[in-house]
Amino acid sequence: MALDRFDAWWSGLRYVRRSVVLRLLATVLVFSCAITLILTAVQLYRDYERGIAQIQNRLVDIDRSYRDSLGEALWRLDQPQLKLELQGMLRLADIRAAEVRESPSAGTAMVVAARERMTEMTVAREFPILYRVQAKVERIGTLYVEATLANLYHELARTALVILVSQGANTFLVALFTFYILWRFVTRHLATIARTVNDCDLHEPPREADELDRVVSAFNAMGTRLHRAYLDEREASIEREACRLTASLVMRRSSELHQLARDGNMRIVQWAERIAASDPAHAAFAARLHQLARAYQSKAILQLVERYLEGNTAS
Numbered sequence: 001m002a003l004d005r006f007d008a009w010w011s012g013l014r015y016v017r018r019s020v021v022l023r024l025l026a027t028v029l030v031f032s033c034a035i036t037l038i039l040t041a042v043q044l045y046r047d048y049e050r051g052i053a054q055i056q057n058r059l060v061d062i063d064r065s066y067r068d069s070l071g072e073a074l075w076r077l078d079q080p081q082l083k084l085e086l087q088g089m090l091r092l093a094d095i096r097a098a099e100v101r102e103s104p105s106a107g108t109a110m111v112v113a114a115r116e117r118m119t120e121m122t123v124a125r126e127f128p129i130l131y132r133v134q135a136k137v138e139r140i141g142t143l144y145v146e147a148t149l150a151n152l153y154h155e156l157a158r159t160a161l162v163i164l165v166s167q168g169a170n171t172f173l174v175a176l177f178t179f180y181i182l183w184r185f186v187t188r189h190l191a192t193i194a195r196t197v198n199d200c201d202l203h204e205p206p207r208e209a210d211e212l213d214r215v216v217s218a219f220n221a222m223g224t225r226l227h228r229a230y231l232d233e234r235e236a237s238i239e240r241e242a243c244r245l246t247a248s249l250v251m252r253r254s255s256e257l258h259q260l261a262r263d264g265n266m267r268i269v270q271w272a273e274r275i276a277a278s279d280p281a282h283a284a285f286a287a288r289l290h291q292l293a294r295a296y297q298s299k300a301i302l303q304l305v306e307r308y309l310e311g312n313t314a315s
Helices: 002-018 020-075 079-090 150-199 211-252 254-263 265-278 280-294 298-314
Strands: 095-102 111-114 122-133 136-148
Touching: 020 079, 020 095, 020 122, 020 136, 020 150, 079 095, 079 111
Parallel strands: none
Antiparallel strands: 095 111, 095 136, 122 136
């Protein structure tokens, strides 16, 4: 049973690792949970310090409020009055025990207590009970006050639960929204592309194109047009350079060409073959000469030479 659960967990982990969106979602959740825990711990620590300070201040306020009345009752050894005063302290928030002890003397010291002392989750303070005797202040006893931390811990637990639930819900909603956005704008199209490529059958007619197909087709067509334009420009550049070189050749040897055109077609053919073999840039011009010479077009040859000469002069 445990092995089956481990296999299922491992299969789920491998599925998550294969998905970019699920990995991103898991990363967002883990990071958000870590930040939430850190912020919650900081908030709880601050609330704990504030709660302890409030309890300490409450104990000091008890001493300040009950100091005179306790001193008067203890001086008179009025146990009912002391009991009443201690019961009043217990009505305050978080106060769980109070006790008045008479200062040791020759006899047995009197002790008046309200409730038993607790052994854990408490904050306790002792305050001296003073009484003025013949213009002299003497310590006649001690006030022991004990406050419980149970309410503080309960409040901290409630605060932690509220923070974790609210932040957890917030993190879950943000992660869910992130997952939806990525699926809506990225993953869905990637899955469609993968599915289309996988299901492509050259023997079947193509399906009706959607928006994504049209975008892909437009990019492919643009790339094809750019490549064709580059090839056309390169061919035009090569042709312009060949024309320039041929025009230069014709200008340098124009008199020779005129004489060859008058002498006979066979010499034109031989001259054309010779310049084509010497420089491939003159191949087009040599081929045209060869064609005209074979057709006994001496006048056309002279016109071809004149056209190259005019073009070179214009350039």
